[in-house]
Amino acid sequence: MSQDIHPRKRPVVTLDGLSGSGKSTLARHLATALGWAYLDSGAWYRALTWATLQQGADPTDSRQVLEVLSRLSILSTPDGQVVINGTTPGEALRTPQIDASVSEVADHSAVRAALTERMRGLRDHPDVLGVVADGRDAGSVIFPDAGLKVFVEVSLQVRAARRFAQQQAAGIDSSLQTAQAALATRDGRDAQRGEAAPQVHEGDKVLLNDNLSVEEAIRRLLSWTHAVHGIDQEAT
Numbered sequence: 040m041s042q043d044i045h046p047r048k049r050p051v052v053t054l055d056g057l058s059g060s061g062k063s064t065l066a067r068h069l070a071t072a073l074g075w076a077y078l079d080s081g082a083w084y085r086a087l088t089w090a091t092l093q094q095g096a097d098p099t100d101s102r103q104v105l106e107v108l109s110r111l112s113i114l115s116t117p118d119g120q121v122v123i124n125g126t127t128p129g130e131a132l133r134t135p136q137i138d139a140s141v142s143e144v145a146d147h148s149a150v151r152a153a154l155t156e157r158m159r160g161l162r163d164h165p166d167v168l169g170v171v172a173d174g175r176d177a178g179s180v181i182f183p184d185a186g187l188k189v190f191v192e193v194s195l196q197v198r199a200a201r202r203f204a205q206q207q208a209a210g211i212d213s214s215l216q217t218a219q220a221a222l223a224t225r226d227g228r229d230a231q232r233g234e235a236a237p238q239v240h241e242g243d244k245v246l247l248n249d250n251l252s253v254e255e256a257i258r259r260l261l262s263w264t265h266a267v268h269g270i271d272q273e274a275t
Contacts, residue, residue, distance in 0.1 A: 053178035056191035059198030080174030101147035
């Protein structure tokens, strides 16, 4: 695919779903397989939340959050890390404290609009051949013109087990019950966001990801991408 294609015509695949559905892992692997850029929109919200708390700002005050954002440089690396003003917070973005505050930051419509514009800019980078983006509204709001939109569906129990395992691996003090309660609370808040709420939209592909291995899920996603964008799977 030629790099001189107009930025707004570069192909985009979006993977949306509730927190803990595994969409970020799948999107990162799919982007690597395709040689495209990867955008973890949820991590960008976590990054802004982390910076807001680090700077002593109030995550419930949209004006304060926007002021923090105005001073931030946020970048995504190919392996999914988020770099904030040259710093990589890593697992600090996955703590229960961030879990408890990220919805407050994302509740502000003005904050979502400002961060969305930042995310769309990834498509304009001259080295980008295509974008794989994941989140809750990546297909409905961030990239509504995406050629392939996938909703990753997973039960709350499976999502909680995955999140708890992730926190344990990072040495974060938590419990399965705490992880499940946090996800249930996040689901409830997310459901109140109208068009930006994580939900299946007309034309979406639905990937049932309770029992699929990463390899099985990626094969299915590559097949769908090939059908929509004409990507040669032998080349991936």
